[in-house]
Amino acid sequence: MSGERGRSAAALWALLAATLVAGGLRLMSGPGELAPPRDGVELELRGMRAASALVVGGSLAAAGAMLQALTQNPLASPALLGTTSGAGLAVMVWIFVVTQATGSPPRAGPPVWAPLVGALGSLGVVLALAGRGGFGDLLRLILTGVVVGMIAAAGSMLVQHLLPDRGLALGARWFLGDLSDDVTLGLWAWAAGALAVGLVVGWWLGPAVDAVTLDEGEALTMGTPVAWVRAALFFLAGLLTAGAVSLAGPIGFIGLLGPHLARRIVGAEHRRLILGSALAGATLLTLADAGVRLIDLGAGRVPVGVVTAVAGGPALLWLLRRRAW
């Protein structure tokens, strides 16, 4: 047993090293070239983007691991359950209301509560609709999530259309998800704080989370307050998704791929899996963003959400085909 745990701990350290390397690579990534930042301004710009990518990727993947445990469904993720789109819609509605009230679009990022309300609201709707009689039906949960996500995404487009300039200034951020250069330190700090809370509580709850992935009666007799643990997973997954979406919009696939990658590296025990997922997700998104910066398509910078979807979609199909979970 100690050997197994030891290997798992070493794997976590290796993941952390990979995350740091990815962060370093992002700092070295300029437009079409790999070079250190030329001045303080460039360093600050790249640093903020790297910090955003780490927090967004980490949050989405940790939320994915929690949702997979909550629903006992290996395909659950903030994007496939519509949680990211729900949070995105709430942000769009907030932008619309502010624009109507003040006559101009908001300059600062969204307030904390908007994506949180959207994330918890959409997640609550999906679980209520699909969870009657348990989450045993894998397909029904995912289909419900996909439909709710599509409705929320369509809602976002509708709101965008109603904005004065048809929301062109908003770009792709609130639809496909993109890391933006104008993230303020305050906005980043709330998302990073949410991630920290999620990881600490996730570590503390880990063994109880292991138990609730068994039959409910079995978990109960093992001394697990099943309802509380599920409520905690629900709330934390919503909080982490909200933090990620307020920084970068509804970026897809990281929340699914992060946990699957981490499970192969650190195993399935949730204490390590939640932490490992966060590191894997942070690494994946940071590498994707470095790639976006380095590979110049001559058409401006591609939103990183496009890259995660283009790379992540086939990876999901591969998982489905191999049932490799």
Next chain:
Amino acid sequence: MLSLRDVSYAYPDGTPALRGASLDLAAGERAALVGPNGSGKSTLCRVAIGALRPTSGRAELGGRPAHALGSRERAGRVAYVSPSARFGSPLTARRVIELGRRLRPRDAAAAVDAVVERLELGGLLETTVWRLSDGERQRVSLARAAAQVWDAGEALLVADEATSAMDPRLTAATLELLLELSDRGVALLTAAHDLTFARRLAQTALVMRSDGSPASCGAAAEAMAPARLREAFGVEFVEARTEAGLVVTTRGAASGAT
């Protein structure tokens, strides 16, 4: 240890699942729960562990209402094997078994080793439960519950169809393990369709009818007599003492019968 008094349960939509079942189990006592599909056996098991609150009647564990026990208290008094053996996450078999001792880590390794040896799980411990066969998963679930009550003193183990997918050799190993637990003071409530297994294990039996009401309850030899089983299942039964022990089976019109 367990006291069920006139327990009834109806689903939230009003459909009755269990009508007026009573059963008392002392420390070390072994009871079988027998009846047709849909006769309320699983519901009774879930009432006994406190996962369901009876709509009427009383269900007590160690003198306290089963559904009202605190987490830690419940973990010390009752272990449960569900009929589904479903795992929502690809934990290793070892991790699942160790989860039984999550709240009582003291002497956990000895308890885990003991049940793993008896259920011949040694070679499967590092395997992901998702890669196990149904019978292997049942053994992992049973090992988890057995490790939980192994040295708990007076406790209850509720096993709902714990052997339905096991091969004969492992069913026999399970019977041995359950008898050993009973010697250690653990009360057993076992729902089973394998009537020979049930008779060999149990001193007491509760036989259910398909409408969820009790057909008979008492010493296993009387409560599971062929006439009583016929009343519950609607088919003829025979009970035979063979050199291998007691055998209970339906009177077959199957081909090859003479």
